[in-house]
Amino acid sequence: MLRTLFDKxxxxxxxxxxxxxxxxxxxxxxxxHELHAHHAFAQLEKQGRPVRRADLTFAVxxxxxxxxxxxxxxxxxxxxxxxxxxxxxxRKNGIRLFDVGDREQGICHxxxxxxxxxxxxxxxxxxxxxxxxxxxxxALAFGCGTTxxxxxxxxxxxxxxxxxxxxxxxxxxxGAHVSAKDIAxxxxxxxxxxxxxxxxxxxxxxxxxxxxxxxxxxLCNLNIEMGGRSGFVAPDDSTFAWLEGRPYVPQGExxxxxxxxxRTLRTDDGAAFDREVALDxxxxxxxxxxxxxxxxxVGITGKVxxxxxxxxxxxxxxxxxxxxxxxxxGTPLAGLPVHRVFIGSCTNSRLPDxxxxxxxxxxxRVADGVFAMVVPGSSSVKREAEAAGLDRIFRDAGFLWGxxxxxxxxxxxxxxxxxxxxxxxxxxxxxxxxxxxKVRTHLASPATAAASAIAGRIADVRHLVGSH
Amino acid sequence: xxxxxxxxxxxxxxxxxxxxTDQIAPFLPSRNLKDDYxxxxxxxxxxxEDGSEIAEFVLNKPQFRNAGILVTGNNFGAGxxxxxxxxxxxxxxxxVIVAKSFADIYRENCLQNGLLPIVLGAxxxxxxxxxxxADNGATPFTVDLVSQRIAGPGGPDxxxxxxxADRTRLLEGLDDIGMTMKHIDEIVRFxxxxxxxxxxxxxxxxxxx
Numbered sequence: 001m002l003r004t005l006f007d008k009x010x011x012x013x014x015x016x017x018x019x020x021x022x023x024x025x026x027x028x029x030x031x032x033h034e035l036h037a038h039h040a041f042a043q044l045e046k047q048g049r050p051v052r053r054a055d056l057t058f059a060v061x062x063x064x065x066x067x068x069x070x071x072x073x074x075x076x077x078x079x080x081x082x083x084x085x086x087x088x089x090x091r092k093n094g095i096r097l098f099d100v101g102d103r104e105q106g107i108c109h110x111x112x113x114x115x116x117x118x119x120x121x122x123x124x125x126x127x128x129x130x131x132x133x134x135x136x137x138x139a140l141a142f143g144c145g146t147t148x149x150x151x152x153x154x155x156x157x158x159x160x161x162x163x164x165x166x167x168x169x170x171x172x173x174x175g176a177h178v179s180a181k182d183i184a185x186x187x188x189x190x191x192x193x194x195x196x197x198x199x200x201x202x203x204x205x206x207x208x209x210x211x212x213x214x215x216x217x218x219l220c221n222l223n224i225e226m227g228g229r230s231g232f233v234a235p236d237d238s239t240f241a242w243l244e245g246r247p248y249v250p251q252g253e254x255x256x257x258x259x260x261x262x263r264t265l266r267t268d269d270g271a272a273f274d275r276e277v278a279l280d281x282x283x284x285x286x287x288x289x290x291x292x293x294x295x296x297x298v299g300i301t302g303k304v305x306x307x308x309x310x311x312x313x314x315x316x317x318x319x320x321x322x323x324x325x326x327x328x329x330g331t332p333l334a335g336l337p338v339h340r341v342f343i344g345s346c347t348n349s350r351l352p353d354x355x356x357x358x359x360x361x362x363x364x365r366v367a368d369g370v371f372a373m374v375v376p377g378s379s380s381v382k383r384e385a386e387a388a389g390l391d392r393i394f395r396d397a398g399f400l401w402g403x404x405x406x407x408x409x410x411x412x413x414x415x416x417x418x419x420x421x422x423x424x425x426x427x428x429x430x431x432x433x434x435x436x437x438k439v440r441t442h443l444a445s446p447a448t449a450a451a452s453a454i455a456g457r458i459a460d461v462r463h464l465v466g467s468h
Numbered sequence: 469x470x471x472x473x474x475x476x477x478x479x480x481x482x483x484x485x486x487x488x489t490d491q492i493a494p495f496l497p498s499r500n501l502k503d504d505y506x507x508x509x510x511x512x513x514x515x516x517e518d519g520s521e522i523a524e525f526v527l528n529k530p531q532f533r534n535a536g537i538l539v540t541g542n543n544f545g546a547g548x549x550x551x552x553x554x555x556x557x558x559x560x561x562x563x564v565i566v567a568k569s570f571a572d573i574y575r576e577n578c579l580q581n582g583l584l585p586i587v588l589g590a591x592x593x594x595x596x597x598x599x600x601x602a603d604n605g606a607t608p609f610t611v612d613l614v615s616q617r618i619a620g621p622g623g624p625d626x627x628x629x630x631x632x633a634d635r636t637r638l639l640e641g642l643d644d645i646g647m648t649m650k651h652i653d654e655i656v657r658f659x660x661x662x663x664x665x666x667x668x669x670x671x672x673x674x675x676x677x
Contacts, residue, residue: 015654018648020633038501145550147644224547227572247674411495
């Protein structure tokens with residue numbers, strides 16, 4: 001029987017079937033954050049149920065922590081109670097917490113892979129829709145709600161219906177300054193925000209083979225923005241090299257055994273998928289969103305689309321987006337004045353993301369009137385960036401260099417834009433009011449965001465770099 | 469979990485696709501552990517910055533202020549996994565959402581909380597929407613999970629499908645953890661086996677310590 005990688009991981013983690021027909025899938029690694037943890041701890045305490053595998057559970061303070069330099073747990077008053085409640089819950093239940101001030105604190109989707117907490121072929125759950133970021137390492141990850149989080153704490157399994165299988169084949173060499181962010185935005189535009197609903201998506205092809213691990217994580221991170229239940233890349237030699245030596249990765253003889261198993265984690269030739277999609281990435285230019293959902297995307301040389309070119313079922317949403325974004329159809333994206341630039345989030349805050357942005361920023365200045373901010377994805381990323389001198393490059397250019405956390409991505413930590421501001425953001429959602437009431441968000445890559453900060457306008461990084 | 473058998477209420481039409489959870493339950497500046505989910509629901513569609521109401525939003529219209537059934541388009545509940553997007557419905561006594569489709573995580577969160585997510589096929593959905601719009605909040609509809617029917621003004625009953633297991637869970641208000649704990653022996657066996665076949669997965673320790 002030919003099987004996809006998804007089938008192999010699912011089958012090897014299937015504990016049994018519940019009376020309601022759902023599979024019970026064992027969760028190897030469970031990572032919590034403070035926005036949801038307290039509800040689940042309180043629920044279990046009320047029911048008198050213990051946490052079953054505290055040793056496989058980790059917690060990270062990220063959503064509500066302030067990311068201003070010099071922050072502590074009181075800097076964002078709206079977060080303090082959440083932070084304290086998760087700390088208390090972790091203490092009572094013996095869960096390893098990456099607390100505010102811990103040298104490895106950061107965004108849960110950045111911290112878990114960089115410490116090697118997540119491994120190829122492992123199942124992973126997080127009470128957050130961007131859980132499948134770690135699919136970039138070949139893990140099968142599921143985002144869940146708060147009640148499901150309590151369920152996993154109590155049982156170490158998730159009760160799920162088996163998703164369908166989709167393969168997305170990405171081929172072609174990427175052009176200059178084009179990255180996984182641009183590929184993901186193009187895919188979401190092509191497939192729609194519900195295009196992968198009900199599917200576990202495997203990303204394959206020559207563009208994936210050549211893609212660094214951090215970019216694979218960016219791609220898998222954005223899988224939920226086309227509605228995907230999970231998304232992953234089969235592990236390969238790049239994955240193994242990336243993982244080896246990280247603190248939670250098996251060592252010595254155990255590493256050899258694990259590695260031998262990980263090399264079997266591939267889709268069998270000829271195995272069937274429920275849906276197949278392909279994208280030639282070779283002609284792709286940098287992409288940017290023009291509207292209020294992540295499928296409203298054009299190339300950086302493109303224009304806000306005319307209503308008649310938009311599918312009839314999407315026209316009302318487009319009209320609403322034109323109005324919210326203050327953009328008329330036919331307006332070129334490049335050249336629009338921006339007020340703010342944000343580089344960070346679980347999508348694009350790893351060291352290579354910051355390196356790319358720093359290369360563009362180096363020796364230049366943020367345009368007058370633009371507030372630009374870089375928030376490293378973890379305290380470790382921040383330290384490594386500082387060791388490489390990236391913080392100086394950003395600061396010298398006029399960027400604010402922040403502490404790690406989710407920051408302006410969802411506005412949960414008090415950082416947000418002002419009404420009417422236009423922001424170029426390396427985050428994952430351009431929904432109305434997400435980065436602050438009436439804030440207009442354009443999603444783009446770190447390269448495009450950095451170039452736009454310098455230009456003071458939405459910029460085609462390929463032109464900016466050429467004119468240095 | 470509160471069981472669901474039948475719900476009779478005014479149905480409010482929110483005729484959009486892809487309604488995301490950031491809109492349903494936005495982060496508000498005044499967050500705390502016991503958030504006011506009643507106020508949170510569609511907060512930025514319902515209220516201006518100064519706190520005044522936006523009269524045009526459907527749930528602010530006089531005839532829909534007490535709506536208990538929400539009728540909407542495709543992919544309802546897209547985006548963030550926040551369960552507050554379900555709790556805020558329940559806090560406003562909305563116990564049924566009739567949609568053309570739901571985002572996966574949102575639908576799961578509904579089932580965890582006794583909120584009935586109904587998916588109607590395209591024809592039934594359009595027919596039902598037309599009736600809800602025509603009635604304009606004058607007459608309640610009744611959604612009955614036992615008979616799997618929606619009854620109300622403007623036409624015959626509409627039958628709806630729901631997976632039998634999800635239906636039972638809602639009808640009986642089953643404790644999800646309790647259902648799984650019946651399989652605790654299998655879970656223990658799985659762990660014992662995994663400890664020999666993939667031992668690195670049953671251990672997560674920091675090698676520096």
